[in-house]
Amino acid sequence: MDTEGKKINYKEEIQYLPISKIxxxxxxxxxxxxxxxxxxxxASILEKGILNPLIVFKKKDxxxxxxxxxxxxxRASNKLNLKELPARILLNEPDKLESLSLMFHIHHVQKDWTQFSISITLIDIINEMGMNPKRLSKEDREQLIRKTSLSNYKINRYLIFQDYPQDVIERFLRSEIEDEQEPGADPDILLExxxxxxxxxxxMPELLVKYPIAKIIDSCIKKKANNVIVNNKEFRFLNKSLSASDKGMINSERLKEEIITFIKNINTTPESIYLKTAKTYFQVESLSKITDNLTKELNNLNLANITSSERNRITKRLDxxxxxIKSRFEI
Structure with missing residues (x-):
């Protein structure tokens, strides 16, 4: 095994260790x-025994x-009252950062850690490396990529989870770990x-006083659980409406009322808010760009190189x- 180019050495033989010493x-x-x-x-241990040895290190002194x-x-072997377990033993005791990094590589590669387990360990690694998770430099990110083998995209993804209040994090972590996942508790909701x-x-910070983030996410989970929202990308309609408000192009008070309705009413969707508040703004923006492009194309059109048939076709469409335009805008 290798972490950030540093080879991890084991004792040559697999050893059987007393379970009481682990x-x-x-x-x-x-x-x-x-x-x-x-x-x-x-059930597997009873039928086949321990197929894969544990990986352990010996504590100093x-x-x-x-x-x-x-x-x-x-844990399973303890329940079965087994007396010893096969293990591969590291030659040297790792420090905390090495221990975190080793566990990260092992469990991430085996895919037996949940998304929030990865996220929590990533924060531990960042803190142990003396970095600020809120202000990672390019060099910090390069070190993290080497230390964890995660892409920059995945680092951003797992850090987003940690931006949420602790009660939200614990709710999703609990859902990932328990036998039955909480309906609608899809971690991608937090990303969107x-x-x-x-x-x-x-x-609208005052809205969060009455409706804290945990309440907003709870509403999103319930909508997902009840198939009011099927695709998580539907949440992007909220961002479009809020972006229009940020530019001063729509009534912010009306948008706030619609968001409160979204939180309180399970049947209100992000798209319905967008249709009521911001769709017209984005239609106007789109038409403006189309008009600018059409004007540019007309100005650049070399009339000497088009046939009379092509000229007539363009003229008819412009007419x-x-x-x-006259009909719609009552000119």
């Missing part, structure tokens, strides 16, 4: 485990070992709502457009 890693963010997963693992990989196997909530903080 302890969980206190830096493991996955503190709770699904009973269903544990029961399945117990102690005869005890700390788990880097295999806590579920350890991140920008709208930042806009609400900026444009139809002019008639429509």
């Amino acid at each position: 302890e969980p890693n206190r830096f493991n963010p996955r503190q709770r485990f699904s009973e269903e997963e544990e029961d399945e693992l117990i 102690s005869d005890e070992y700390v788990i880097l990989d295999g806590e579920r196997r350890f 709502m991140h920008r709208p909530i930042r806009q609400i903080k900026k444009l 139809k457009l002019q008639t429509l």
